[in-house]
Amino acid sequence: MLVKRTIPLTITFIVGMVLILSKLFPVASGLGEEFSIYFDIIACFAFILGGGNLVKIHGNKLYRRQSGWGYSMMCLIGFFVTLTIGMFKLGNPGGISGDPVAQGSYFNIIYDFTFKPLAATMFSLLAFYVASASYRAFRAKNLEATILLVAAFIILLGRTFIGSWVSFWTTPGEGFGIPELAEWIMNYPNLAGQRAIMIGIALGIVSTSLKIILGIDRGYLGSDVE
Numbered sequence: 001m002l003v004k005r006t007i008p009l010t011i012t013f014i015v016g017m018v019l020i021l022s023k024l025f026p027v028a029s030g031l032g033e034e035f036s037i038y039f040d041i042i043a044c045f046a047f048i049l050g051g052g053n054l055v056k057i058h059g060n061k062l063y064r065r066q067s068g069w070g071y072s073m074m075c076l077i078g079f080f081v082t083l084t085i086g087m088f089k090l091g092n093p094g095g096i097s098g099d100p101v102a103q104g105s106y107f108n109i110i111y112d113f114t115f116k117p118l119a120a121t122m123f124s125l126l127a128f129y130v131a132s133a134s135y136r137a138f139r140a141k142n143l144e145a146t147i148l149l150v151a152a153f154i155i156l157l158g159r160t161f162i163g164s165w166v167s168f169w170t171t172p173g174e175g176f177g178i179p180e181l182a183e184w185i186m187n188y189p190n191l192a193g194q195r196a197i198m199i200g201i202a203l204g205i206v207s208t209s210l211k212i213i214l215g216i217d218r219g220y221l222g223s224d225v226e
Helices: 002-024 028-065 069-088 106-137 143-156 159-164 177-187 187-213
Strands: none
Touching: 002 028, 002 187, 028 069, 069 106, 106 143, 143 159, 143 177, 159 177, 177 187
């Protein structure tokens, strides 16, 4: 029980307090940087565990021929091919000591001609879900929804050439037409809402961090530790 609970809690408390003090007192800034290096080392082990977990899940799915096992096979092939090319820097102009993402290297070719198109495809598909969600959210059911609908409509018009066409009462770039109104909405009401959300997120992070540092939240120790 000492190893599972007391030692991890002690390490978490010490590291957390040192990082907090390093931001408040310049004298402890060097120590905070040293602890940050250990975080990077631990993150490397986390990548190894993540890769092993990916191989375990998809390998088990492929072995049992479960539904979608073909996708698991492609995932594993892509994972091992990319990992091998990146680790041994195959096709790298600078050899084993060169930059793995150097122009012309196999790793860079895979990234530019495989990963980027797939990522662009996934983000393109999100446009349909955004349109569906917008249709449901922008229904004028009450006053708040009506204001949201009007603001969204103005921003959509202001971000396209149509906004300048319909702003017949003002010269483009002068006065207060739809493009200028859309810019005002983005710079003031929208920015104020974003800052309020960011402040709320920051307070949540501070609260959660203090709970972990003080040992109130022990979820990272595992479900079998009380």
